[in-house]
Amino acid sequence: MQTCWIVYNGSLTHDKFIDQALLLQEAAEKQGIQAILVKNYELLMNVQQSLPLRPDFVVFLDKDILLAKYLKNQGIPVFNDPNVIEICDNKAQQYIMLAHAQVPMPSTIIAPKVYREFSIQHTGYYEQVLETLQLPMIIKEAHGSFGMRVYLIETREQFFEKVEELSGIEYVFQEFIGNSRGRDIRVNVVGGQVVACMHRHSETDFRANITNGGTASPIILTERQKEVAIQAAAALNAEFAGVDLLFGDDEEPLVCEVNGVAHIRNIYNVTGINVGDFMISYILSKVEAFAI
Ligand SMILES: Nc1ncnc2c1ncn2[C@@H]1O[C@H](COP(=O)(O)OP(=O)(O)O)[C@@H](O)[C@H]1O
Ligand SMILES: [Mg+2]
Numbered sequence: 001m002q003t004c005w006i007v008y009n010g011s012l013t014h015d016k017f018i019d020q021a022l023l024l025q026e027a028a029e030k031q032g033i034q035a036i037l038v039k040n041y042e043l044l045m046n047v048q049q050s051l052p053l054r055p056d057f058v059v060f061l062d063k064d065i066l067l068a069k070y071l072k073n074q075g076i077p078v079f080n081d082p083n084v085i086e087i088c089d090n091k092a093q094q095y096i097m098l099a100h101a102q103v104p105m106p107s108t109i110i111a112p113k114v115y116r117e118f119s120i121q122h123t124g125y126y127e128q129v130l131e132t133l134q135l136p137m138i139i140k141e142a143h144g145s146f147g148m149r150v151y152l153i154e155t156r157e158q159f160f161e162k163v164e165e166l167s168g169i170e171y172v173f174q175e176f177i178g179n180s181r182g183r184d185i186r187v188n189v190v191g192g193q194v195v196a197c198m199h200r201h202s203e204t205d206f207r208a209n210i211t212n213g214g215t216a217s218p219i220i221l222t223e224r225q226k227e228v229a230i231q232a233a234a235a236l237n238a239e240f241a242g243v244d245l246l247f248g249d250d251e252e253p254l255v256c257e258v259n260g261v262a263h264i265r266n267i268y269n270v271t272g273i274n275v276g277d278f279m280i281s282y283i284l285s286k287v288e289a290f291a292i
Contacts, residue, residue: 002056002287003034007071009062010039017061019265024059027276031284040064043071050074057287059279061261063089079283080260084238088260092142092172094236098255101235104228105255106175106246107133116168126163129173135159136178142170145259147209152176176206177254180246184208184256185219187229188267189241190278194226198270216270228253236260239286240279 006028008021021037028035036055040062043051047070057077060068068082080088087093095108109129114120130137139162141149153159182202188195199219200208208214221229225245232255233241242262248254264275 001032001034002284003036004028004283005036005038005055005058007038007040007043007058007060007062007064007067009064010041016263016265020061020263023264023268023274024061024276024279027274027280028059030277031280033280033284040067043067045070057283059283060085063261065089077283077287079279080238080240084236085260087236088238088241088258090142090170091140091144091257092170094258095172098232098235098258101231103232103235103255104248104253106138106177106248108175109133109173111163111166111171111173113170114167119164119167121160121164126160130156130159133173133175136176138174138176139163139166140172140174141166142172146211147205147207148212150207152206177246177248179248179251180254180256181206182208182214183247185221185225185245185253186216186262186267187221187225187243187245188262188264188275188278189229189233189238189243190275191239191282192230192234193278194221194229195278196267196271196273196275197221197225197229198267210266216266218271222253225253228255232258239282240275 006021006024008017025035051074054076058071060078065082065086068078068085072078072082092110098105136154139151139153184200187197197219198216200214200216202208202214204213210216229243232243236258238260242259244256245253246256268274
């Protein structure tokens with residue numbers, strides 16, 4: 001019998017993280033795989049030593065990228081690939097790659113590195129950003145989930161306050177897609193195929209994240225929405241991706257972000273689809289292909 005480890009973050013005590021791991025465990029066991037839930041800190045990353053036990057593959061549901069790399073170096077197939085998790089975990093990095101692949105997305109400027117407690121105000125840099133993107137605009141930290149580090153900036157005062165506050169932190173400036181205020185689409189892509197999607201909307205916030213108060217409902221994607229979601233996942237080499245799509249002018253899809261470790265519980269509740277089933281089938285076909 002094949003075994004897999006489902007690695008998740010043990011320091012995050014919120015139920016949704018273990019719940020996520022359980023959905024994958026259920027999917028794996030349905031396909032005859034023994035699936036063991038492993039908290040990231042349960043694996044001692046003693047870098048010069050080999051792990052005493054090793055599974056046939058690892059489904060990595062954490063952003064402990066160093067652990068993902070360590071496991072990969074031990075010769076264990078890790079999904080998503082650690083490099084993909086790393087790129088997706090940094091919105092600035094992923095926007096550079098998405099733009100390079102000409103994926104449709106809001107106009108985006110990567111903030112320059114400014115060392116903490118230093119400032120580049122009065123150099124004219126920020127005026128250039130304001131002139132290029134105009135207000136209102138979005139400021140988004142490179143690392144963040146559930147809408148928590150995404151800010152809608154409506155005034156110059158808010159803009160300058162935020163850039164000072166973020167000194168020393170990686171972030172981006174982004175065109176605010178007003179047509180998409182409080183609504184977006186989450187598309188789960190597995191192995192280059194769309195396997196599930198949902199519409200998310202919020203009456204109270206510009207962010208559609210469910211954790212932030214949004215509600216979700218089923219949606220049928222247009223061919224263009226599917227195409228853009230698949231293109232975004234491919235641009236980042238993401239075998240599994242949770243792609244957020246915004247509604248641009250004429251409802252044209254624009255990529256908001258790509259999640260390399262997408263949560264699958266909400267989409268399961270809305271659609272009845274366990275994305276984990278597709279993830280496990282995909283991994284099995286790939287691991288078997290390796291073995292041949
Ligand atoms: N450029 C934008 N224009 C309009 N709304 C946006 C934009 N960027 C993000 N949002 C809204 O904010 C939410 C959170 O942004 P996102 O980039 O997906 O970060 P997170 O990783 O926190 O989910 C999105 O789901 C969307 O509703
Ligand atoms: Mg998002």
